[in-house]
Amino acid sequence: MSSNKQNQEVAQHQLNGKKLSGNSLKRYDSLDLESSKVPGAKKALKWTVILKLAFQSIGVVYGDIGTSPLYVFATIFPNGVTYNEDILGALSLIFYTITLIPLIKYVFIVLRANDNGDGGTFALYSLICRYSKVGLIPSQQPEDKDVSNFKIGLPDRRTRRASKLKSNLESSNFAKFVLLIATMLGTSMVIGDGILAPCVSVLSAVGGLKAAAPSQLTEGRLVWIAVAILLLLFMFQRFGTEKVGNTFAPILCLWFIFIAGIGLYNFVKYDPTVIRALNPKYIIDYFKRNKKNAWISLGGVVMCITGGEALFADVGHFSVRSVQISMCCVTYPALILAYLGQAAFLRKNIDDISDTFYKSIPNGLYWPVFAVAVLAAIIASQALISGTFAIIQQSLALGCFPHVKIVHTSTKYHGQIYIPEVNNLLMIACVVVTLAFRTTENLSSAYGIAVVFVMILTSGFLVLVMIMIWKTHILFVIMYVLIIGSVELIYLSSVLYKFTQGGYLPLAFAMFLMFIMYVWNYVYRKKYHFELEHKISPLKVKETVDETNSHRLPGLAIFYSELVHGIPPIFKHYVENVPALHSVLVFVSVKSLPISKVPIEERFLFRRVKPSDVYVFRCAVRYGYNDVRNEEEPFERLLVERLKEFIRDDSILSLNATKSNKVSTEQSVNVELESDCEIQEVETSSMERDIQVVERAYSVGVVHLVGEQDVIASKGSNIVKRVVIDYAFNFLKRNLRQSSKVFDIPHKRMLKVGMIYEI
Incomplete structure (x- = not known):
C-alpha cells in the first residue's frame, strides 16, 4: 500500500501544473496543458540597469531631436525675420511644442501604451488586438490562441463605453x-x-564647413561628404544597439552639454528677457502680425520635434523608465536652454538667421563644437534606424512583412536587433535622397509631413487604448483630443501646404511600403485560411500512414508548418508523390512570443497524433525576442530530448487517467494493488519502447521537410486579385529571403516539397 501511494505521489508531482477536471483526471491535449507554462512578464529591472540603459538611450533615441537646434530657426524663417518680436513668437511655439508633444504626450502618456515593452505603431495595434477581436491577421484562431504572440486578454468591463x-x-x-x-x-x-x-541631420551638420570655408567647399562637395558619412553610419549598424549606444552616448552627452552651455552663455550675454516667450501671448501676437505666413512657418517649428516618434519606437531597445529619465534629466533641459540662447542671440543679430547655430558659437569653441556637431548629426540618424529595425520585427511577427533575417545583438537587453537587408535598403535610399535634394531646406518640407502624420496616427490609436483598455475618464480623453490632437492637426495642415515642394516624398515612400506590406499580409492570411480549411484530420493521418506502412523508412522527419493544431495539406501531397514515410514524424510550428527569452525546458510543446503506434507528433516551438539558434544549442538534439521527456510525461498522464477511470468495486486491497501494478508495467514497457523508437530514428538521421507553397489566384478571380497574387506576391517571394534561410535549416538535410495553393 505504501509503495503504491508513493508511486502515485511521484506521478502527481510530475503532473504539477496540468489541469484537472472535477474529481477525476481529464485527458487533455498536451499543447493545451503545457501552454499555460509560458513565462510571465519580464522581471523589474534593477536601478543600476535602468540607469545604464538611460545612458545608452541618449546615444540612440535622442540624436534626431537633439540636433534640431542646428536648423530650426532657419527653417521657420527661410526668408529672414521681418519683426524682431517674431523671434519671441517662434521661441514660444518651440517651447510649447517640445513640452506638449515629446515630453507630455510621448514620455508621460504614449510610453505607457507599450506592448510587452515594445513601442511603435504595430505595438499599439497588437495591444488593441489583444483586448478585442479586431485583427485581420490570423493569430486568433482556436488553433493558435494558446501559443500566439497575441493571446487575447479579457478587459475589465467596468464601463459601458x-x-x-x-x-x-x-x-x-x-x-x-x-x-x-x-x-x-x-x-x-x-x-x-x-x-x-x-x-x-548630416547635411545640416556639414553645412558648418561651408560657413568656415565658403570658397573651397561648394554645395556639390558638401553633398558628397554627407554621402560618405552616411555610408559609414550604416556600416556601423552591424555592431548592434548596445555597442552603438555605448559608443554614441558619450558623444551625445557632450553635445547636450555644449548646446546647453552655449545657450546659457548667449542667454546671459545677449538678452535674458527672451524668457518672456514662456507667455503664450507671444504666439497670438505672432499670428496676428504674420497671418498666413505664420501658419506656413509652423512647418519649420515641426522640425524641433523630429525624432519624437523614436521615443516610442525605440523603447523596446531599452525600457520605459530609462527613456523617461534620460528625456527629463538630460534632453529636455538642454534643448530648452539651446533655443533660449539662440533666440537671445538673434535678438541682437537678426541678420544671422540662416546660420543661427554656428554664428552663435563663442570664439574659440567653433571647431570643437563643429566636430561634435558632425558626430551628433551622424548619431541623430540612429534613433529612427533603430526604430525601423524594431517595427520591422513586429510587422514580421504579424505576417505583414516579407521574411528578413533578424540578428539579436545583445543577450542582456530586450529587443536590441539588427536587420541586414533593411539596413542596406535604408542606406541606398538615404544616398539617393541626399544626392537628389542636396540641401536641408529642400528636405525639411518632406520630413515635416512624415513626422506629423505618424504622430496623428499614434494619437488615434492612443485614444482607442485610453477608452477601451485603460478605461480613462472621458474628460481626460476629451482634453487630450482638444489640446494635443488639435495642435497636431494644425501642424499637419501647415506641412501639407508644401506638398509639391518635396512633401510628396514620404507619402510616396509610404505608399510603396504599404503596397508591399498589404500584398504580403493579404496572401499570408489567404494561405493560412487555406491550410486551416484543408488540414488533415488525425483519422486521415492514420489512413495515410497505414497505406504506406510497408514503406516506413528509418529516421526522423521534421515537417515545418504555420499550423499549430492539425496536419497541413502539403503532407498528403508529399505522401501521394513519395509513398514512403520516416519511422518518426514531427510536424513543427515555430512561434515567436512577446517575451525576451523562453527557457529551453519550456520551449517545445508536443502532442501525439493517435494511435500511438504511428509515431506522429505535433510540436509548437516557442522563441522569445532574444532567443537565437546557435551551435551550442542544436535544434535537432533539443527537440529529440524534449520529445522523450514528453513521452515520459504522456505515459504518466495516461497511467493516472486509466486509474482514475476504473470503476469502483468492492475488491480487496491486494487485488487492487495487483491491478495497478499490471497497468503500470504495461505503461512503462510502452514508454520505454516509444523512447527507443525515437532514439533509433534520431541516430539514423534527421530530414527537414519544408513546404514550398506556390500561390495562384483561383479560377474566376477578378483582375485585381490576380495581379496581387500572381504577380506582386510571387515577385516578392522570388526575390526575398526564404523561410529555410530564416530558420537556419541545414541545407544538406533539407527537402523542399512543392505544392500549388489556389486561393
Whole structure:
C-alpha cells in the first residue's frame, strides 16, 4: 500500500501544473496543458540597469531631436525675420511644442501604451488586438490562441463605453480593415522618417564647413561628404544597439552639454528677457502680425520635434523608465536652454538667421563644437534606424512583412536587433535622397509631413487604448483630443501646404511600403485560411500512414508548418508523390512570443497524433525576442530530448487517467494493488519502447521537410486579385529571403516539397 501511494505521489508531482477536471483526471491535449507554462512578464529591472540603459538611450533615441537646434530657426524663417518680436513668437511655439508633444504626450502618456515593452505603431495595434477581436491577421484562431504572440486578454468591463467601443470594432469589418491599413501607414511613415532623418541631420551638420570655408567647399562637395558619412553610419549598424549606444552616448552627452552651455552663455550675454516667450501671448501676437505666413512657418517649428516618434519606437531597445529619465534629466533641459540662447542671440543679430547655430558659437569653441556637431548629426540618424529595425520585427511577427533575417545583438537587453537587408535598403535610399535634394531646406518640407502624420496616427490609436483598455475618464480623453490632437492637426495642415515642394516624398515612400506590406499580409492570411480549411484530420493521418506502412523508412522527419493544431495539406501531397514515410514524424510550428527569452525546458510543446503506434507528433516551438539558434544549442538534439521527456510525461498522464477511470468495486486491497501494478508495467514497457523508437530514428538521421507553397489566384478571380497574387506576391517571394534561410535549416538535410495553393 505504501509503495503504491508513493508511486502515485511521484506521478502527481510530475503532473504539477496540468489541469484537472472535477474529481477525476481529464485527458487533455498536451499543447493545451503545457501552454499555460509560458513565462510571465519580464522581471523589474534593477536601478543600476535602468540607469545604464538611460545612458545608452541618449546615444540612440535622442540624436534626431537633439540636433534640431542646428536648423530650426532657419527653417521657420527661410526668408529672414521681418519683426524682431517674431523671434519671441517662434521661441514660444518651440517651447510649447517640445513640452506638449515629446515630453507630455510621448514620455508621460504614449510610453505607457507599450506592448510587452515594445513601442511603435504595430505595438499599439497588437495591444488593441489583444483586448478585442479586431485583427485581420490570423493569430486568433482556436488553433493558435494558446501559443500566439497575441493571446487575447479579457478587459475589465467596468464601463459601458469601453464595452460598446469594443463590440462596435469587433462587429465592423470596415473598422478592422481601417485599423490594419492605418497601422501599415504609420509603420511606413516611420520607415520614411528613417530614410529622411539621416539626410537632414548630416547635411545640416556639414553645412558648418561651408560657413568656415565658403570658397573651397561648394554645395556639390558638401553633398558628397554627407554621402560618405552616411555610408559609414550604416556600416556601423552591424555592431548592434548596445555597442552603438555605448559608443554614441558619450558623444551625445557632450553635445547636450555644449548646446546647453552655449545657450546659457548667449542667454546671459545677449538678452535674458527672451524668457518672456514662456507667455503664450507671444504666439497670438505672432499670428496676428504674420497671418498666413505664420501658419506656413509652423512647418519649420515641426522640425524641433523630429525624432519624437523614436521615443516610442525605440523603447523596446531599452525600457520605459530609462527613456523617461534620460528625456527629463538630460534632453529636455538642454534643448530648452539651446533655443533660449539662440533666440537671445538673434535678438541682437537678426541678420544671422540662416546660420543661427554656428554664428552663435563663442570664439574659440567653433571647431570643437563643429566636430561634435558632425558626430551628433551622424548619431541623430540612429534613433529612427533603430526604430525601423524594431517595427520591422513586429510587422514580421504579424505576417505583414516579407521574411528578413533578424540578428539579436545583445543577450542582456530586450529587443536590441539588427536587420541586414533593411539596413542596406535604408542606406541606398538615404544616398539617393541626399544626392537628389542636396540641401536641408529642400528636405525639411518632406520630413515635416512624415513626422506629423505618424504622430496623428499614434494619437488615434492612443485614444482607442485610453477608452477601451485603460478605461480613462472621458474628460481626460476629451482634453487630450482638444489640446494635443488639435495642435497636431494644425501642424499637419501647415506641412501639407508644401506638398509639391518635396512633401510628396514620404507619402510616396509610404505608399510603396504599404503596397508591399498589404500584398504580403493579404496572401499570408489567404494561405493560412487555406491550410486551416484543408488540414488533415488525425483519422486521415492514420489512413495515410497505414497505406504506406510497408514503406516506413528509418529516421526522423521534421515537417515545418504555420499550423499549430492539425496536419497541413502539403503532407498528403508529399505522401501521394513519395509513398514512403520516416519511422518518426514531427510536424513543427515555430512561434515567436512577446517575451525576451523562453527557457529551453519550456520551449517545445508536443502532442501525439493517435494511435500511438504511428509515431506522429505535433510540436509548437516557442522563441522569445532574444532567443537565437546557435551551435551550442542544436535544434535537432533539443527537440529529440524534449520529445522523450514528453513521452515520459504522456505515459504518466495516461497511467493516472486509466486509474482514475476504473470503476469502483468492492475488491480487496491486494487485488487492487495487483491491478495497478499490471497497468503500470504495461505503461512503462510502452514508454520505454516509444523512447527507443525515437532514439533509433534520431541516430539514423534527421530530414527537414519544408513546404514550398506556390500561390495562384483561383479560377474566376477578378483582375485585381490576380495581379496581387500572381504577380506582386510571387515577385516578392522570388526575390526575398526564404523561410529555410530564416530558420537556419541545414541545407544538406533539407527537402523542399512543392505544392500549388489556389486561393
